[in-house]
Amino acid sequence: MxxxxxxxxxxxxxxxxxxxxxxxxxxxxxxxxxxxxxxxxxxxxxxxxxxxxxxxxxxxxxxxxxxxxxxxxxxxxxxxxxxxxxxxxxxxxxxxNGKKLDPQLLEKMSEEQVGQLYELMNATKDVWKA
Structure with missing residues (x-):
């Protein structure tokens, strides 16, 4: 809730x-x-x-x-x-086509957020290969 x-x-x-x-x-x-x-x-x-x-x-x-x-x-x-x-x-x-991530935004992200972004990137690569 x-x-x-x-x-x-x-x-x-x-x-x-x-x-x-x-x-x-x-x-x-x-x-x-x-x-x-x-x-x-x-x-x-x-x-x-x-x-x-x-x-x-x-x-x-x-x-x-x-x-x-x-x-x-x-x-x-x-x-x-x-x-x-x-x-x-x-x-x-x-x-x-994707977008470039603003480097300043990337710097503001926590390590957990960067890790999550990396996992998402890898997951989407697998989907588009199919």
């Missing part, structure tokens, strides 16, 4: 749009954002959908007890940016 403070903060964020650098709209509360991501994944190829759904579920589960407002906003904004970058609809064309 998501903590009440997280829900209150997310609801207040959802009613007051933030200007995010790359996101096209305001932040969404955690549960609607989670659901929209999984709905959008329905149009991915089967291997990508399976991996993406598992990853999203694990990340939201891992972050449901966070109390720090900065971490909450950062988490929600990055997932919103991800959602906005996904093609939508059954006729969507998927072109996964």
């Amino acid at each position: 998501i903590r009440p403070t997280l829900v209150r903060l997310a609801e207040s964020i959802g009613t007051r749009p933030l200007n995010l650098q790359e996101a096209s709209a305001s932040l969404l509360p955690p549960l609607p954002l989670f659901r929209q991501i999984l709905r959008t994944h329905r149009h991915l190829p089967a291997e990508m959908r399976s991996m993406g759904d598992d990853y999203v579920k694990a990340e939201f589960r891992r972050h449901k007890a966070i109390d720090n407002p900065l971490h909450i906003i950062g988490f929600l904004s990055q997932w919103k940016i991800y959602l906005d970058g996904l093609p939508r609809g059954p006729d969507a064309k998927f072109n996964f």
